[in-house]
Amino acid sequence: MNKAISTRLTFAVAILSLLIFIILWQVIAQQGLLVKNFPGSFKTIGSLIWWVSDPFFDNGPNDLGIGTNLLISLRRVLIGYSLAVLVAVPLGVLMGMSKLAQSSLNPYVQLLKPVSPLAWLPVGLFVFRNSEITGIFVIFITSIWPTLINTAFGVASINPDYLRVSKSLGASKSTTIRRVILPAIMPNILAGMRISMGTAWLVIVAAEMLLGTGIGYFIWNEWNNLSLENIFVAIIIIGFTGFILDQFFGFLQDKFDYSI
Amino acid sequence: MNKKSSKTSSSNENYSHLELFNLGKIFFKEKKFIDFRSKGNRSGFEAIKDINLKIEKNTFVSIIGPSGCGKSTLLNLIAGLQAPTSGKIVIDGQAIKGPGPDRGVIFQNYALMPWLTTIQNIEFALNTVFPAKTKADVKERARKYLRMVGLEKASNKFPKELSGGMKQRVAIARALSINPNMLLMDEPFGALDALTRSYLQDELLSIWRKNKVTVVLITHSIEEALLLSDKIVLMSSGPSAIISEEISVDLERPRDREKIEQDPKYLKIKMRLEKHLLRETRAVEEVT
Numbered sequence: 001m002n003k004a005i006s007t008r009l010t011f012a013v014a015i016l017s018l019l020i021f022i023i024l025w026q027v028i029a030q031q032g033l034l035v036k037n038f039p040g041s042f043k044t045i046g047s048l049i050w051w052v053s054d055p056f057f058d059n060g061p062n063d064l065g066i067g068t069n070l071l072i073s074l075r076r077v078l079i080g081y082s083l084a085v086l087v088a089v090p091l092g093v094l095m096g097m098s099k100l101a102q103s104s105l106n107p108y109v110q111l112l113k114p115v116s117p118l119a120w121l122p123v124g125l126f127v128f129r130n131s132e133i134t135g136i137f138v139i140f141i142t143s144i145w146p147t148l149i150n151t152a153f154g155v156a157s158i159n160p161d162y163l164r165v166s167k168s169l170g171a172s173k174s175t176t177i178r179r180v181i182l183p184a185i186m187p188n189i190l191a192g193m194r195i196s197m198g199t200a201w202l203v204i205v206a207a208e209m210l211l212g213t214g215i216g217y218f219i220w221n222e223w224n225n226l227s228l229e230n231i232f233v234a235i236i237i238i239g240f241t242g243f244i245l246d247q248f249f250g251f252l253q254d255k256f257d258y259s260i
Numbered sequence: 261m262n263k264k265s266s267k268t269s270s271s272n273e274n275y276s277h278l279e280l281f282n283l284g285k286i287f288f289k290e291k292k293f294i295d296f297r298s299k300g301n302r303s304g305f306e307a308i309k310d311i312n313l314k315i316e317k318n319t320f321v322s323i324i325g326p327s328g329c330g331k332s333t334l335l336n337l338i339a340g341l342q343a344p345t346s347g348k349i350v351i352d353g354q355a356i357k358g359p360g361p362d363r364g365v366i367f368q369n370y371a372l373m374p375w376l377t378t379i380q381n382i383e384f385a386l387n388t389v390f391p392a393k394t395k396a397d398v399k400e401r402a403r404k405y406l407r408m409v410g411l412e413k414a415s416n417k418f419p420k421e422l423s424g425g426m427k428q429r430v431a432i433a434r435a436l437s438i439n440p441n442m443l444l445m446d447e448p449f450g451a452l453d454a455l456t457r458s459y460l461q462d463e464l465l466s467i468w469r470k471n472k473v474t475v476v477l478i479t480h481s482i483e484e485a486l487l488l489s490d491k492i493v494l495m496s497s498g499p500s501a502i503i504s505e506e507i508s509v510d511l512e513r514p515r516d517r518e519k520i521e522q523d524p525k526y527l528k529i530k531m532r533l534e535k536h537l538l539r540e541t542r543a544v545e546e547v548t
Contacts, residue, residue: 159371161367161369161370161371162371162373164341164365164367164371165365165367165371165373165385166388167341167359168339168340168341168359168363168364168365169359169361169385169388169389169438170358170359170360170361170388170389171388175388179384179388180373183373183375183376184373184375186375256375258374258375258420259420
């Protein structure tokens with residue numbers, strides 16, 4: 001089949017499926033088939049348009065525009081996440097290169113990795129006495145493991161030929177790390193960073209329900225207002241933002257794909 | 261590595277360019293952090309032992325032996341990528357302590373960095389070995405060596421866009437760009453198809469003639485060794501492989517791929533090599 005036609009067809013099918021979904025949703029809600037007062041798709045779309053048409057208003061912490069809340073969440077994620085990457089990559093390289101670092105750090109990684117980052121929230125609040133920093137701290141803990149583990153794995157499984165070339169040329173350790181190891185493990189680092197970002201974006205919503213402000217708090221607040229359609233608006237916006245973030249890393253991964 | 265002095269001193273001294281004395285390599289099992297059972301006397305795998313060899317300057321020497329005989333280990337030792345367990349390696353009268361740019365190494369799988377273009381791969385070697393050189397100098401020199409292997413047009417291509425033969429030519433250019441006295445090649449044409457292989461063998465010979473350099477080639481192809489070498493070193497089957505024989509190949513150069521096969525001298529050496537390899541391979545296959 002012609003590629004242009006195939007793309008257009010895929011697009012048409014997606015639109016059609018969306019229309020059917022919206023109609024079904026509206027019908028089910030209107031007939032009260034699920035529960036009473038469940039908001040229909042028309043009402044939700046109306047809310048979405050209302051929120052998106054003026055996204056950045058600020059009438060105090062319990063009445064912020066959805067864009068303002070989204071930016072608050074994104075800022076927390078980006079700060080915590082960037083700090084995590086700054087720690088995880090060098091630590092991962094160290095763990096991949098040194099047996100001593102590997103055996104002394106790995107137990108902590110294995111023990112802490114499966115813990116829900118939300119468990120750190122009270123610890124953060126106790127230590128920092130500040131909800132903003134606690135949010136960033138929780139995102140830091142969330143983001144660190146996938147990037148750390150992927151980086152260490154990348155270094156440990158690096159093609160030994162690259163290292164032999166570097167060694168045979170008499171390259172120093174720092175040259176080897178900067179010019180050979182880091183570029184060689186870029187695909188691993190990016191894969192780890194993509195997973196870290198995905199998890200951080202999941203966790204921020206839950207964390208913010210307890211912290212105040214941000215898109216997560218927005219959901220909690222609308223629950224207190226019993227405004228389910230606004231919660232659906234938030235879900236749509238969170239999903240869309242997460243999708244964009246993931247696509248960005250997908251794009252980076254394609255850039256650094258060395259495979260044949 | 262002081263290249264200048266080594267290059268001028270070699271001819272009139274009474275040592276060869278490369279000398280191996282009682283070289284041995286044992287691979288020990290990785291030492292466990294806490295190991296109760298083996299106290300002191302760790303057992304290991306002895307790849308090669310008692311290797312004594314002299315290689316003269318600007319000669320072409322092939323090392324041939326059955327698979328798993330430790331040929332690559334021997335090359336890695338000469339390259340300084342691994343340290344010998346016993347014995348020593350002497351180049352121009354000086355015992356080597358590790359790798360150095362006086363030896364260019366070429367690996368079977370080309371070992372090009374996939375994130376660098378062809379020319380950048382060569383520039384990486386040049387920048388590492390000659391940190392004082394200017395950017396323009398490095399670029400110019402990298403271009404010169406790419407031209408030498410006929411790949412100037414591919415200078416901005418990435419390795420994945422090149423064929424196996426082209427990749428190995430880039431690797432050869434990279435190894436020669438640092439102006440080594442010695443070229444160490446570990447089955448460089450093993451992964452190539454027969455035609456590309458012949459082409460690269462001829463290419464290598466012409467490069468060797470122009471760039472006076474000592475070549476140590478690991479191969480398991482008898483024809484390749486005969487076509488290229490001044491001397492063929494035969495290794496026994498491993499473990500604990502030794503040098504079983506050294507054969508001088510006094511066939512006239514330049515050697516013609518087709519005509520050489522009718523030369524009775526060529527056939528005589530070939531038969532001898534075949535017999536040896538068959539015997540050693542049988543030893544390997546019948547043990548395991």
